[in-house]
Amino acid sequence: MAEDKNENLNPEQEINQEDTVENQVEETTAEDQDTDNVEEQETAEVSSNEEELGKVQQELGEMKDKYLRLYSEFENYRRRTSKEKLDLIKNANEELIKDVLTILDDFERAQKNTKTETEEGEKIMEGLDLIKSKLAKQLEGKGLKEIEDSTGKDFDMDIHEAITQIPAPSDDLKGKVVDVIEKGYTLNDKVIRYAKVVVGA
Structure with missing residues (x-):
């Protein structure tokens, strides 16, 4: 039946039919080429994206490393300054206490040289002991x-x-x-x- 139909076609219709077949073949070939081009582009894009991803991951690793180093340095700095502040507060009176130590030494020398044979000497010794012990307690309270x-x-x-x-x-x-x-x-x-x-x- 198909042959009968082709036989019934006039030459002009046959040419049109051949053109249509050729056009379809060309379109199919063009579509195949477009598909190949799209695949190549996608492959190139994937490769490019992988390279960019690798670079970004490397940069991220470097940034993390820098961050950890900076954080560690800052923590060390914070601890050191806190310790220095505490030491400064604890020993703020150091110079004053050093000066007072000479007075404490004078009390001890006075005690050694005070004669306790008389009643007056005993009273002086009691007074020296009292003042020295009060001064010593105050200084001990400051950490001496x-x-x-x-x-x-x-x-x-x-x-x-x-x-x-x-x-x-x-x-x-x-x-x-x-x-x-x-x-x-x-x-x-x-x-x-x-x-x-x-x-x-």
């Missing part, structure tokens, strides 16, 4: 502590200042503290005056 008597103990550079060396009275006192000339003190565990000592040689 006396370095304990080191006589007979090893010389310690962290708390002692050797003012002289003498021949040791006995072999067991060699390199040890023989006498304490001036007491040492700490303020909030920081040495503000080293104990002046005589060391056995």
Whole structure:
């Protein structure tokens, strides 16, 4: 039947039909080419996007690293300044207390040299004891502590200042503290005056 239909077509219709078939073939070829072009473009875009993603991820990693370093530095700075502030507040009176220590020394010298044989001498000694103990309590309240008597103990550079060396009275006192000339003190565990000592040689 299809052949009969083609036979019934006039030459002009046959040419039109052939043109239509050729046009359809060309359109199909063009569509295939367009599809190929689109696929190539998509592949190129995917490749480009992957490169950009890689760059962005690398930049993000670098930024994270910088952020962590800055954060760490800031935390260290904050801790250090907080500690410095606390130390400053704790030891704000250091210079004043150092000056008051000389008065405390004077009280001790006065006590040693006051004669208690008379009633008047005893009253003076009581007054000196009372004033010295009040002053010492006030200073202790501010964090002042006396370095304990080191006589007979090893010389310690962290708390002692050797003012002289003498021949040791006995072999067991060699390199040890023989006498304490001036007491040492700490303020909030920081040495503000080293104990002046005589060391056995």
